[in-house]
Amino acid sequence: MIKYRLRCDAEHSFDAWFRDSAAYDKQAGAGLLTCPNCGSAAISKALMAPSVNSSKKKSNRQSAEETMPAVSQMPPEMAAIREKLVALRKEVESKFDYVGKEFAEEARKIHYGETDPHGIYGETSSDEAQALMEEGIEFTPIPWVPKSDA
Known part of the structure; x- marks a missing residue:
């Protein structure tokens, strides 16, 4: 990490x-x-x-375990934000269709009426995101908590 x-x-x-x-x-x-x-x-x-560890006796794994904050050590306001992001991810995954790296293409199909409107989520490059914005296609980048952290 x-x-x-x-x-x-x-x-x-x-x-x-x-x-x-x-x-x-x-x-x-x-x-x-x-x-x-x-x-x-x-x-x-x-x-x-x-960050420099002055003790060469400890393994890298021990050092990481000792310095990596756990959720309970997060300031309360950050823990609350993280909880909201986890809830957002669950909400999106339960109500929207995952289209993976085809997000930009699928968003265009919906925008131009080539497919029925429905909620989608996936990944796209920053260049593709810029192109979608320039075409007037509405979407919202969201901060995503990795599943390993959820």
């Missing part, structure tokens, strides 16, 4: 955990990161100092 300090275009800072740096890159590239304060999707990594 890796923790990044992130910042939105409104200068709000917040921490986020990712499985690895590739997971951050994938979520950022897909426009899936949003500011918990204002909802902005313009997110970037903030300048951070590396």
Whole structure:
């Protein structure tokens, strides 16, 4: 696990955990990161100092276990937000059709009347999301709590 300090275009800072740096890159590239304060999707990594463990006797696993916050250690307002995000994911998964990486194509079919209107969710690239916006196709990027955290 890796923790990044992130910042939105409104200068709000917040921490986020990712499985690895590739997971951050994938979520950022897909426009899936949003500011918990204002909802902005313009997110970037903030300048951070590396965490250095002075004790070489501990294994990497022990160090990660000791420094990774558990849900019960989260500030109450962050735990409440996380609970709402878990509930949002469950609501979306129960009421909308998952279309995976075909999200942009399916959204266009609905918008242009090629298929019956229905709720969908999935993934799309930031370029495709921009193209959908330019076409006037309404959608909402949402912060997604991974199933392993739900």
